[in-house]
Amino acid sequence: MKKLILLALLAFPVLAQQRTSAQLGEDLQKLRVLGSVLHVAAHPDDESTHMLTWFAQQQHWETNYFACTRGDGGQNLIGDEQGVPLGLIRTQELLAARRIDGANQYFSRAFDFGFSKSTDEALAFWNKQLILSDLVWVIRKTRPDIIFTRFPPDARAGHGHHSASAALAIEAYKAAADPKMFPEQLKKGVDVWQAKRLLWNTFRFPGSTGNSTISDSQFKVNIGDYLPFLGQSTGELAAFSRSQHKSQGFGFEVDRGRSTEYFATLGGEAPKEYLWDGVDASWNRVNPNIDTLIIPIIKGYNPAKPYESISALISLKKSIQALPKSPWTQKKINEINAWVVNAAGIYLGATTSQGIVAVGEKLPIKTEFIVRAPIRVENVKIAFAGIDSTIKGTVEPYKKYPFNRSITASAPITQPYWIQETKATGYFNVSDQQKIGQAKVDPAYTAKAIFHIQGEEFAIERPVQELIIDPVKGEILQPIAVTPKTVFSLSSNVVLLPKGSKVTKTTNLYITALAALKPGKIEVKSGATVLANIPLKDGMKAGEKQEWPISFTEASVPLGKLSSNIQLHISSGTDNWVDSLTLQTIEYPHIPTQRYFTPVNLSLLHIDFAKKGNRLGYIKGAGDKVPEALKQMGYEVDFLAEKDLTAANLQKYDVVLTGVRAYNTNDYWENGYPEIMKYIENGGNYVVQYNTASFLGPMKSSMSPYPLLVSRNRITKEEAKPEFLLPTHPLLNSPNKISENDFTDWIQERSIYTAETTDPHFEFPLGFSDPGESQNKGNIAVTKYGKGQFIYTGLVFFRELPAGVPGAYRLLANLLAKPH
Numbered sequence: 001m002k003k004l005i006l007l008a009l010l011a012f013p014v015l016a017q018q019r020t021s022a023q024l025g026e027d028l029q030k031l032r033v034l035g036s037v038l039h040v041a042a043h044p045d046d047e048s049t050h051m052l053t054w055f056a057q058q059q060h061w062e063t064n065y066f067a068c069t070r071g072d073g074g075q076n077l078i079g080d081e082q083g084v085p086l087g088l089i090r091t092q093e094l095l096a097a098r099r100i101d102g103a104n105q106y107f108s109r110a111f112d113f114g115f116s117k118s119t120d121e122a123l124a125f126w127n128k129q130l131i132l133s134d135l136v137w138v139i140r141k142t143r144p145d146i147i148f149t150r151f152p153p154d155a156r157a158g159h160g161h162h163s164a165s166a167a168l169a170i171e172a173y174k175a176a177a178d179p180k181m182f183p184e185q186l187k188k189g190v191d192v193w194q195a196k197r198l199l200w201n202t203f204r205f206p207g208s209t210g211n212s213t214i215s216d217s218q219f220k221v222n223i224g225d226y227l228p229f230l231g232q233s234t235g236e237l238a239a240f241s242r243s244q245h246k247s248q249g250f251g252f253e254v255d256r257g258r259s260t261e262y263f264a265t266l267g268g269e270a271p272k273e274y275l276w277d278g279v280d281a282s283w284n285r286v287n288p289n290i291d292t293l294i295i296p297i298i299k300g301y302n303p304a305k306p307y308e309s310i311s312a313l314i315s316l317k318k319s320i321q322a323l324p325k326s327p328w329t330q331k332k333i334n335e336i337n338a339w340v341v342n343a344a345g346i347y348l349g350a351t352t353s354q355g356i357v358a359v360g361e362k363l364p365i366k367t368e369f370i371v372r373a374p375i376r377v378e379n380v381k382i383a384f385a386g387i388d389s390t391i392k393g394t395v396e397p398y399k400k401y402p403f404n405r406s407i408t409a410s411a412p413i414t415q416p417y418w419i420q421e422t423k424a425t426g427y428f429n430v431s432d433q434q435k436i437g438q439a440k441v442d443p444a445y446t447a448k449a450i451f452h453i454q455g456e457e458f459a460i461e462r463p464v465q466e467l468i469i470d471p472v473k474g475e476i477l478q479p480i481a482v483t484p485k486t487v488f489s490l491s492s493n494v495v496l497l498p499k500g501s502k503v504t505k506t507t508n509l510y511i512t513a514l515a516a517l518k519p520g521k522i523e524v525k526s527g528a529t530v531l532a533n534i535p536l537k538d539g540m541k542a543g544e545k546q547e548w549p550i551s552f553t554e555a556s557v558p559l560g561k562l563s564s565n566i567q568l569h570i571s572s573g574t575d576n577w578v579d580s581l582t583l584q585t586i587e588y589p590h591i592p593t594q595r596y597f598t599p600v601n602l603s604l605l606h607i608d609f610a611k612k613g614n615r616l617g618y619i620k621g622a623g624d625k626v627p628e629a630l631k632q633m634g635y636e637v638d639f640l641a642e643k644d645l646t647a648a649n650l651q652k653y654d655v656v657l658t659g660v661r662a663y664n665t666n667d668y669w670e671n672g673y674p675e676i677m678k679y680i681e682n683g684g685n686y687v688v689q690y691n692t693a694s695f696l697g698p699m700k701s702s703m704s705p706y707p708l709l710v711s712r713n714r715i716t717k718e719e720a721k722p723e724f725l726l727p728t729h730p731l732l733n734s735p736n737k738i739s740e741n742d743f744t745d746w747i748q749e750r751s752i753y754t755a756e757t758t759d760p761h762f763e764f765p766l767g768f769s770d771p772g773e774s775q776n777k778g779n780i781a782v783t784k785y786g787k788g789q790f791i792y793t794g795l796v797f798f799r800e801l802p803a804g805v806p807g808a809y810r811l812l813a814n815l816l817a818k819p820h
Contacts, residue, residue, distance in 0.1 A: 019342045021303040022229040027339050028298045028309075030060035031316075032291055034328050035281030038064045038144035038195075039103075040135065040169040042161035043112060044071040044090040045245040046150050048201045049101060049238040051261055054223040056102035058234055061281065062331065063103040064142050066135060066437070067094065068126075068165045070418075073112035073748060075692075077249040077661065078588060080623035082799060084419055085586055085596070086247065087112065088441075092591035093244045095439060101241040105439040106142075108134035109418065109427045114748040115716050116160025117770055119153065123164050125426040132175065133185070135168050138437045139176040140190035143327055145279040147173055148199040148263065156213055166200065166266075173198040173267045188433045196279050197268030201261060214262040219271050224258035235259065246590055249664075286328050293319055306343040307373040313340055314456050340453065341460055345372030348460050350384060350447035351467035355478060356583075356595070357409045357444075358485050358515035361542070365464055367447050369401040377451050384447040384464065385411075395451075407445075413581075414444045414481035415597055441594070444482045481595040485515040487583040488568060490550075493601055494804040496632040497554045498609040505632075506549045507602070511568070512583075513540035518573030524550065526564040526602060536572065557606045561745075561806055566600040603804030610735035611635070612817035613654030613685075617644070621659030621666070621689070629801035630657075633813060642668040647678035655685040655816045660798050663691040663703055677705055681786030685818050690753045690794045705785040706759045708792060713776055715750035715768040723767035725777060731765050731791075731814050738814065742807025751794035754778030761785075780815070789819040 019027065037055050041047055047065050056063035072087035081089060091107070098105045110126040123131075139147070151157035153166040175181040177194035186192070199219075204212040224235040235255035242252040263275065271277045283291040297312045317336045320329050349368045357363040365384065369391070371377045380391040385407040395401065417438065421429040430436060443463035450459045465477040491508035509524060509532065517540040524532040531550050540546065567580040586594040616635040618627055630637050638644075640656070645668070650656055656679065663669060680686050688703055693710040722743045724732055732738045743750075750768050755778035764777035781792045793815060800808035 018345070018347075020229075021306045024306050024339060024343060025298075025301055025303055026057075026060070026229045027335070027342075028294070028301055031294050031332060031335060031339075032283065032298075033060040033281055034283060034285055034332075035059070035061040035146075035276060035279060036064070036142055036144045037061050037146045037148070038066060038139060038142055039148055039150065039201075040066045040068075040165055040172075041150035042068045042159065042165040043074065044069075044094040045242075045248050045250055046162065046165075047097075048148075048150055048203075048261070049097065049242045050223055050235060050255075050259065051148070051201055052103040053101040053234045053238040053241065054221075057227060057230070057237060058223075058225055062142070064106060064138070064144065065094075065098070065103050066106045066108070066138050068108045068110045068131060068135075068161065068168070069112035070107055071112050071248075073114035074248060075622070075661070076247050077622045077665065078247050079586075080625050081586060082802075084423075084598075085584060085594075088416065088586060088594045088596065089247050089588070089591065090245070091439065091441075092594065093247060096244040096591060097241040098439075100244070101237055104142075106138045106437040107418075107439055109430055109436070110134075111423065111425075111427050112161065113426060115714055115752065116164075117716055117773075118160045119163040119167050120160075121716075122160040123167065126164070127424070127427055128168075130427055132168055132171055133182045134436050135172040136176045136182055137185055137190065137433070139172055139195070140185060140193050141437065143193045145196050145281065146199065146275060147195045147197075148201050149266070150201060150203070152200055152202075152213065169198065170266055185433070195268070196276070197271065198266040199263045199271075199275070200266050202264055218262040218264050219275070221261045221263065221275060222258055223261055224255065233257075244590065246588075286326060287323055290316070290320060290323075307345070307375050310340050310343055310375060311454060313343075314454050317456065337458055341458060343373070344375050344377065344453065346370070346377070346449075346451075346460065347372065348382075348447060348449045348462050350445075350462050350464040351477070352464060352480060353467065354480065355466040355593070356481050356483050356514065358483050358542070359409055359413070360485070361409050361515050362406050363409050363445075363480075364404065364406045365445070365447075366467075367403045367405075369395070369403075369449055370399070371395050371397050373397060375453065377453055380449060380451040382447060382449050385445055409482050411444055411482045413484060413597060414441075414479075414595065416441045419596065441479070444480050478593045479595070481583075483514050483583060483595075484579045484581055484597075485513070485517070485577070486568060486570065486579045487512050487514060487581055487597075488566075488579070488600060489582045490566070490600060490602060492628060492632060494603045494605065494629065494632055494802070495552055496609060496809060497552060497557055497604065497606045499554070499559065499607060502554055504551055504553045506551045509548045509550055509566075510545060511540075511548070512545045513542055516540065516542045517570070518575075520571040520573060522571075523569040524548075525567050525569055531566070539572065552604060554606060557604045559606050561607070561804060562604040563804065564602060566602055605804060605806050605809065607806045607810070608736065609633075609806075609810055609813065611813040612735050615653050616816065617650060617653040617656040619645075619656065619658045619662050619666070621662030621691075622664065624660050624689075624798040625802045626657075626659065626689070626798055629797075629809065629812075633809060635816075642666075642672065645672035645675050647675045647682065650675070650679040650684060651682060653684070654818050655687060657687045657816065658689055660689045661691055663688070669703070673702055677785070680705060680788040680790055683787035683818075685789055685791070685816065687791045687793065687815050689797065690751075692753055704783070704790055704792065706761045706783055707757055708759070708762070708781060709756045710753050710792075711756045711778065713754045713756070713778065714752040714794070715754075715770055715776055715779065717768075717770050718746040718749055720750050720768040720770060723769070723775060724765070725767050726763060726765040729763065729765040729782075730817075730819070731780060731782060734814060735817055736810040736814055738807070738811055742810055744807065746796075746800055746805055746808070747803050748799055749796055751776075751779040751796060754794040755781035755792045757781065759783075784819065791815055 070087035071090035149166040151162040157163035202213040239254040347370045377395040382389045389403040418428040445464040468476040522534040581597040761783040767777040
């Protein structure tokens, strides 16, 4: 099983290209099925993977999953990416899951803004009508016979996004059939559509008690059958699919037996015998004669020689083409085309040795075309970037036909389509209607092969990819990106200048030339202000990196927070241009490399700020950017490993701080706990940032000297008014006097996974309330222990510090100050 999972992790570019002969046999069965289903939920990892797998692999229905968001607001168990980059990771994890379970993936334009406690809040934040239009578009495009949600449209869903997804599905179920709803879509290639029924796939999540929405009165479906053509059950496939959500810690136990799924009817006639009652998912809905043509093809199929069925498939294709054109005829023609290409063993590769190429630079591309079956393929044309290559006559089976070309990169900068335009607060702006719902990032370049088999034209298209030969992993294919001529970054995007400190601080500017620069100069500007003049006496070679310090004195920066985007105004020879982007790269072994571009933002914080203590020990957790902020605050930061967690060693630190989810991700706490308690008892200050406590993220040790629970409670309103429950408490007064102003301009939320305890040792100096809820005081829990103190905080410093929120710096400094 481990080998199979490893294949899924490392061979992601290959999985979609070739089908085994057993799978091709099942694909012939799929040609007989004209049924479509759409599943609707809120986030990546919300989907009912078991049902998607059952529909796609066992029932052979066209199976689609619509996620309202890309999961941008979630937590990240594997790294420090947040927001849009986390959404990129979770998008790819979802696509990896779909490659395993066989479903298709769709998204809306909604941005995941973090946990929400109400349907109304989520829909208002997203712009309800916009996201409803996205779902209606996907329904009209995929024309599902059955729509089923993962959640109910009420508080039982457990998350405002969850319930909002169901509320949207209920409205979209009717709206998609109403020509008065979003009539502009009807001019873009879709038509109104009414699904037969809308269902809710009720749930009882593993490991959760008291969170069941199933009942014996609901419609039941037994799933989990063994699929001989794959050598696995649908439950096994579903577990492998589910386990692709690695950033959320969703590694799942394999279920090899049968299980029961439950459904409640939300719209349409309730099913009595099958989920598809009243739906004729056969060729009767188009032309019953086609099915009579498919049956003998299935009976005559030879798995040892799948190419022997190509003639029959081409004949079948012609019969379907002779019918009146409809969405189902086109879908089945596409399936036949893919089947023929796979049966013929046709391979088209397009690779380059470069992962990135700057606009205007040369990109060498090697294409390779091979027919790996004894069939006649003729008149092959290979096209990419406006360059055509032809193979005249008949292609010789098993012979490699390579073409080496070099192009000048002229494509737009490679950017995921949903972040090309400036994002609104609650949603991505996407102007192209045809992109709505699209899951994938568009490749920088593609290669296309057009060829003929028995007089019929076929075509395949593949992305141009970087070919890497790793001495351990072998051949690895990764996406490529077109870039600006230069990219740059700052060593710190937040510069803290305490009021009255008379300090001078420096952030280093790192410029990388992705294309050769001629002699000239670079002006570094923040708006109209020139931050630096950099001479390019000898120019810069492609790939060369240079570093320049940019200094700021306290006297030169106005009081408060000053944020701006930085630009490079470049004069290189006779050419002049402006570059304003940094290249961000996301690399994990289970997803393709993701590259995207963001503006370079600099925040100058000239604020009242003080701290106590200098040396800080940091215990890493799931990954965050807090350590960079700590260095701006003036701390000397040491990263602590298991061997460092002894009372004697910890005594040299004024404070020890854990990263987010440190107690969920590290395994050494049982040994470290008594030593940390000694450190506190001897006068140390131990501060723990948020952890989760659930069946998916269990706490691996006690962390507090007295009983303390981590709850699922949170304050989702980032503008929630602070309530100073203990106004004279040192944590609110020293070394910084904390006021309501310190909670201005927070992002996404106030706190998550707050503390709960009835132990009298603890104090709770700060409270918040979300609308309609009682006060939550577990945002900071503090207790003295011996000569020192322990603090647990659910406050989201990991979001606020990188965002340059002044009050977050001041409040964290108070938590880190040694106790009196």
